[in-house]
Amino acid sequence: MIKVFLTAMFMSVMFAEKAMAEDAPITANVVQTNMDFLWTLLGAILVFFMQAGFAMVETGMTRAKNAINILMKNLMDFAVGSIVFFCVGFALMFGSSKGGIIGTDGFFLKGLIEDPWNLVFFMFQVTFAATAATIISGAVAERIKFKVYFIYSILITAVIYPIFGGWAWGSLLNGSGWLEGLGFIDFAGSTVVHSIGGWAALAGAIVLGPRIGKYGKKGEVRAIPGHNIPLAALGVFILWFGWFGFNCGSTTAASTDIALIAVNTNMAACAGAIAAMLTVWKKFGKPEIGMSLNGALAGLVGITAGCNNVSPYSAIIIGAIAGVLVVYAVLFFDQKVKIDDPVGAVSVHGVCGAWGTIAAGLFDKGGFDTHVVGVQLLGVVACFIWSFGLSYAMFKTLDKKMGIRVSRDEELEGLDVGEHGGNAYPDFGADYI
Amino acid sequence: MIKVFLTAMFMSVMFAEKAMAEDAPITANVVQTNMDFLWTLLGAILVFFMQAGFAMVETGMTRAKNAINILMKNLMDFAVGSIVFFCVGFALMFGSSKGGIIGTDGFFLKGLIEDPWNLVFFMFQVTFAATAATIISGAVAERIKFKVYFIYSILITAVIYPIFGGWAWGSLLNGSGWLEGLGFIDFAGSTVVHSIGGWAALAGAIVLGPRIGKYGKKGEVRAIPGHNIPLAALGVFILWFGWFGFNCGSTTAASTDIALIAVNTNMAACAGAIAAMLTVWKKFGKPEIGMSLNGALAGLVGITAGCNNVSPYSAIIIGAIAGVLVVYAVLFFDQKVKIDDPVGAVSVHGVCGAWGTIAAGLFDKGGFDTHVVGVQLLGVVACFIWSFGLSYAMFKTLDKKMGIRVSRDEELEGLDVGEHGGNAYPDFGADYI
Amino acid sequence: MIKVFLTAMFMSVMFAEKAMAEDAPITANVVQTNMDFLWTLLGAILVFFMQAGFAMVETGMTRAKNAINILMKNLMDFAVGSIVFFCVGFALMFGSSKGGIIGTDGFFLKGLIEDPWNLVFFMFQVTFAATAATIISGAVAERIKFKVYFIYSILITAVIYPIFGGWAWGSLLNGSGWLEGLGFIDFAGSTVVHSIGGWAALAGAIVLGPRIGKYGKKGEVRAIPGHNIPLAALGVFILWFGWFGFNCGSTTAASTDIALIAVNTNMAACAGAIAAMLTVWKKFGKPEIGMSLNGALAGLVGITAGCNNVSPYSAIIIGAIAGVLVVYAVLFFDQKVKIDDPVGAVSVHGVCGAWGTIAAGLFDKGGFDTHVVGVQLLGVVACFIWSFGLSYAMFKTLDKKMGIRVSRDEELEGLDVGEHGGNAYPDFGADYI
Secondary structure, eight states, X not given: OHHHHHHHHHHHHHHHHHHHHHHSOOOHHHHHHHHHHHHHHHHHHHHHHHHHHHHHHHHHTSOGGGHHHHHHHHHHHHHHHHHHIIIIIHHHHHSOOSTTSOOOSOXXXXXXXXXXXXXXXXXXXXXXXXXXXXXXXXXXXXXBOHHHHHHHHHHIIIIIHHHHHHHHHGGGTTOXXXXXXXXXXXSSOIIIIIIHHHHHHHHHHHHHOOOTTSBOTTSOBOOOOOSOHHHHHHHHHHHHHHHHHHHHGGGOSOSTHHHHHHHHHHHHHHHHXXXXXXXXXXXXXXXXXXXXXXXXXXXXXXXXTTTTTSOHHHHHHHHHHHHHHHHHHHXXXXXXXXXXXXXXXXXXXXXXXXXXXXXXXXXXXXXXXXXXXXXXXHHHHHHIIIIIHHHHHHHHHHHHHHOSXXXXXXXXXXXXXXXXXXXXXXXXXXXXX | OHHHHHHHHHHHHHHHHHHHHHHSOOOHHHHHHHHHHHHHXXXXXXXXXXXXXXXXXXXXXXXXXXXXXXXXXXXXXXXXXXXXXXXXXXXXXXXXXXXXXXXXXXXXXXXXXXXXXXXXXXXXXXXHHHHHHHHHHHHTTTTBOHHHHHHHHHHIIIIIHHHHHHHHHGGGTTOOOHHHHXXXXXXXXXXXXXXXXXXXXXXXXXHHOOOTTSBOTTSOBOOOOOSOHHHHHHHHHXXXXXXXXXXXXXXXXXXXXXXXHHHHHHHHHHHHHHHHHHHHHHHHSSOOHHHHHHHHXXXXXXXXXXXXXXXXXXXXXXXXXXXHHHHHHHHIIIIISOOOOTTOHIIIIIIHHHHHHHHHHHTOTTOOOHHHHHHHHHHHHHHIIIIIXXXXXXXXXXXXXXXXXXXXHHHHHOHHHHHHSOOSOGGGOGGGO | OHHHHHHHHHHHHHHHHHHHXXXXXXXXXXXXXXXXXXXXXXXXXXXXXXXXXXXXXXHHTSOGGGHHHXXXXXXXXXXXXXXXXIIIIHHHHHSOOSTTSOOOSOGGGTTTTTSHHHHHHHHHHHHHHHHHHHHHHHHTTTTBOHHXXXXXXHHIIIIIHHHHHXXXXXXXTTOOOHHHHTTOOOSSOIIIIIIHHHHHHHHHHHHHOOOTTSBOTTSOBOOOOOSOXXXXXXXXXXXXXXXXXXXXGGGOSOSTHHHHHHHHHHHHHHHXXXXXXXXXXXXXXXXXXXXXXXXXXXXXXHHHTTTTTSOHHHHHHHHHXXXXXXXXXXXXXXXISOOOOTTOHIIIIIIHHHHHHHHHHHTOTTOOOHHHHHHHHHHHHHHIIIIIHHHHHHHHXXXXXXXXXXXXXXXXXXXXXXXXXXXXXXXXXXXXX
């Protein structure tokens, strides 16, 4: 007990000294640095929360019998993605590179963890990598094997996302990127994150084929409505909330720039929601909710590339066009080319990501410049070729090696039972399936 | 490829220069300004998230057959409100004004977007305007036409909210306000936001009349329970969470003042929840959840006006009184005067908003002053006359022009089918309605 | 009206002066202080939101007929806990103490509210106290009387949590603590918050006994699945989100330390989720969701003590071990010793809290030191004796005085009807029970 007292006394002295040290004058630069850490971490936290948003949107927009499966995919693509991006992806994206093609150092954050900036920057970037990964889960919902999705999550966060990401953003840390070298504008990732995810989702949906019952024998299209619309709406609100971190946090510095970015982000989302609602209202006679929710997301994806270099007026236009676009894109994939994408991920993230990237060139506050728009188009095309091409090859390979789709019986019964041995709503009776 | 390499090299030089520039000494004032932006934006983000809270509370507290309709109203009042407040409302509220009656410039943020402070301030304020708008949706739930709600959302964010708001808060930017000129205290909007919304909700509920089945032929009152209490509870937690941004963010500056505001906000909410629960427990024999949840909200609404000028002890008292008050107010509207307000919005926001505004005078840390309390009462009365009067006139006008209520058949079947062609929970069988 | 004009003019002058005053030079230390307030409050807000996470996890993982009861417990343990911690707990934990055993001043924050730092520090700490309290609710779910839970919430936030908390963290304000005097490491509360809650939960579960139907007459174990897995998954995402505030906010200062803490927190959660999933997959043939979700929480609990003094590599190992541990701990309590803990709270918070505390010693970046590990073990044992012993005595006493368990009929019908007179999902038919 005496020892305790003595130690306690010693501690008191230490604390007193610490208090005095804290009162020592510090420079404004140190405070700004601390704030940049705070802001970047806050952005990461908000973007992390988007995982909950994706989980709710995708669960709500699909059937009850597959709810556990979708939640597990969302949980695991983040968990696996974080570990894989830590080990491999971050190095390929931000490591030193010759010619801006591929990073070559920093695997397992080797040599990086000593500088806390690298850690907070990693924290921010890992949530972006996981966002790209999770976009796919909605498009391949209700029929992909869990094991395959697990493997694919590794591949996208280890290879597909980071290498392209390095082309556009590599110089943010130690690397460089050939696309950014050309002047490619993608402030927060309309292409780098959303289109990468969207085109990978397209590949997955094509290789898998449509869900049983989606298209009739005579080619008629059947709607398969989502089972829990309040959860889907909650998910969209969560995504919108997190998107402020996604776009504003991409400054990775606390500056007055965040004001314009936030206003642009919000106005585009609003315009997208309204435009999509009005489009579907006019087209089908009623303001349908699924399209309206996707309209908000479309506006958000659309403004992501240019949120820092367009005016609020342009943001409204960009968002509104995205809102109209997403409706026609969903109809195109769903009814024209008959690619079954249960939540519209390809349209929201792929198509509107491409639109947003081009729009960042078209509406650049610096004025219209054909060269700039050309580079934007180049980035959009490069993204499609890289992500769709590689993903298609990978899904095809996985399909040959192990089969990527669950059995017909399992699909009919629901993946919750077949893949996870569970039931998302056991108290509500078996009749909910 | 050579061009890519050269450009990349050029970029490297540029980035190196940028890094050096960032190390140049900055002043503490610049850092503080950056932090004020960060804080104000963070407040806006949190208040934005309250939209999800309102959506969940209102959806959970009403019937499954109207869930889509309520979610659409919540999504759209924010989307439409943001655009309208951008175009018109912000100017009327914060533009230059003679005599503090109405702002006359800054429409479409003209002349304002060049200064980033105006943008972040707008971002914060637009979430407040949308909060006022969304309060109404709960009171008019399960029977108002979607189109009418859409129009009303425009009117409240364009006219009703901003003009009154300018009276109390106009000088925060360029304007001035006659009420604040008199010394009116409403730090974060018990009156400006909550009562404005609450009294408009009262007008809507009166003009619409009660839901079918709410009151029997002999005047008996029937409870129409909400269909998803976990969502309603989640909504209250989200609102509470966002309210820290609502009240603490209203400093629009990162200072040590936020400590008192946060503690007051939290203690009042806790006291409100407990007081409401005990009141209903004593009165009806069981601690009912709907009233307990509304008690927390009542405490939050009650402390909003005075969160910066009362002590934590007063905050507990203010919250507890609000918690008791909300129970009796709900019973009064529901059973005495038979105004059907499905979620208790009038009681929570209207009545407790008025109470909080008066309490901000009564419990002022500076001491009790009859003049101050008189001005508070004046503000409360002015708010009621303005918001209830104008809203009543508008709902009446809309009712004459186009009818504001859905058909009897549609109401019985549910607005999800009639207004939106959807079903919130298709997998759970038709028997849920 | 003239008076209004004059006052308005006077106000304008005042505002102009205020604006000038704001431009007066401030020091970087003042700005840093403001930022420390901002950061600490932000941490508090995020930790507050964990209440929503606990509510959703516990509601989702239990039966529909008890949903209201669980939500009410979560709402009320926070509300009551805040008031009680304000009145008593904070003083016992952080008040001046002789020998670091118990604080003796600061009741009702007397003498403390004048300094805003005390207020923001209280705000942060009150959310921690409520977290400890709310952990119990899952373990005692579906059978404890609401009134008893209400009383127990008072006791844990008034006595059990704060006294132990003072031993480990007392010196953070005015107090001192005998455990911290010995060098006990528990940065954000693996022991102080989680084990305290977990061992109290164990006591409650033992005294209550298992739910009806959980164990057959021949000792066979029946699974009682949760009724709403999407809500449970949402809850885990919310908890993870809030945990960034829990761990990073525990610096109570905005510094570059938050980077390591955030990365460690996230990596441990990911490793925990994956490890638990793989363990259960191997053991039972399918990647079950409940265990996977608990694995993420186990990783988070496990890293909480050492998040600031271990490397990211160690964080991954700590989280992974926690993920394996939680599976075996759940099976041990559920099947070996037959203690019915509906959500696995004892395993997640008690066991993994203990593991995390020991791990903070084992993986200390400063190197392995048997003395350090010995102190960690001492803290773990002290926590168990204190929290389990006192909680057991209290539950036993309450059981004798008033009975702590609802009647058999009420348990079978559901506590929502019996305790609260409600039904969480009235529109979905009575067959959901």
